[in-house]
Amino acid sequence: MASGYKRVLLKVSGEALAGDLSFGIEPSFLQGVASQIADVARTGIQVAIVVGGGNIFRGMAGAADGTDRVTADTMGMLGTMINALALSNAISRQGVKSKPFSAATMPSVADTFTARDAKLALEEGFVVVLGGGTGNPFFTTDTAATLRAIELECDVVLKGTKVDGVYSDDPKKNPDAVRYDQISFDDVISQNLKVMDTAAFALARDSRMPIIVYSLDDDAGLSGILEGRGASTLVGD
Ligand code: UDP
Numbered sequence: 001m002a003s004g005y006k007r008v009l010l011k012v013s014g015e016a017l018a019g020d021l022s023f024g025i026e027p028s029f030l031q032g033v034a035s036q037i038a039d040v041a042r043t044g045i046q047v048a049i050v051v052g053g054g055n056i057f058r059g060m061a062g063a064a065d066g067t068d069r070v071t072a073d074t075m076g077m078l079g080t081m082i083n084a085l086a087l088s089n090a091i092s093r094q095g096v097k098s099k100p101f102s103a104a105t106m107p108s109v110a111d112t113f114t115a116r117d118a119k120l121a122l123e124e125g126f127v128v129v130l131g132g133g134t135g136n137p138f139f140t141t142d143t144a145a146t147l148r149a150i151e152l153e154c155d156v157v158l159k160g161t162k163v164d165g166v167y168s169d170d171p172k173k174n175p176d177a178v179r180y181d182q183i184s185f186d187d188v189i190s191q192n193l194k195v196m197d198t199a200a201f202a203l204a205r206d207s208r209m210p211i212i213v214y215s216l217d218d219d220a221g222l223s224g225i226l227e228g229r230g231a232s233t234l235v236g237d
Contacts, residue, residue, distance in 0.1 A: 073137030084131025103132030
């Protein structure tokens with residue numbers, strides 16, 4: 001079944017690569033994520049990925065320990081670059097072309113991100129893996145995901161999490177919480193539901209960039225979610 005999407009942006013959090021580890025990259029999880037991405041790319045959908053870095057370093061945690069926040073966030077952004085290299089390489093090993101880009105200039109490591117070059121690579125059939133977040137401290141990779149999706153004119157942001165969508169209340173605490181199949185930006189705000197952090201969500205709302213929230217463990221896999229199988233919530237207008 002065709003999904004109707006031409007170009008999508010997938011946010012892969014650091015924890016999705018760590019699996020059961022509390023730190024670093026678990027090879028079987030890395031390959032699992034790469035294989036799901038390769039399946040989508042093989043259907044002809046252009047795929048851009050923004051990787052997180054929580055499995056390596058979070059700026060807030062470093063700042064809490066006394067490192068100044070700008071330095072700590074820079075360390076966090078470098079962590080996302082390690083994940084970007086690992087994921088891009090794992091996708092290539094699935095037989096799908098992939099190219100890493102970095103938000104910060106590090107020419108011997110990866111091409112510096114520009115929307116123009118990333119779009120060209122997407123059109124040439126590369127899965128582009130974007131490391132370094134937005135390139136600025138005090139932001140998150142959720143914000144980077146939304147920003148890059150808008151810059152690259154993607155159809156949708158896919159946000160994989162531990163729950164299978166947006167619920168009326170915390171499903172872990174309230175057994176009566178119901179999952180929405182679809183919800184508007186305005187309803188997310190008025191009901192104070194958590195989809196992404198505030199900066200990321202505000203950007204998505206202002207640019208009307210839809211977000212699909214789904215579970216990383218869904219049996220339908222990423223391609224199934226894009227085809228409307230499996231459980232998810234579409235946040236849009
Ligand atoms: N970060 C940043 N600017 C950005 C993106 C990320 O400073 O634009 C830093 C920040 O310190 C953050 C860390 O990189 O804690 C890892 O990113 P994030 O926490 O978003 O990763 P995830 O939770 O998705 O694994």
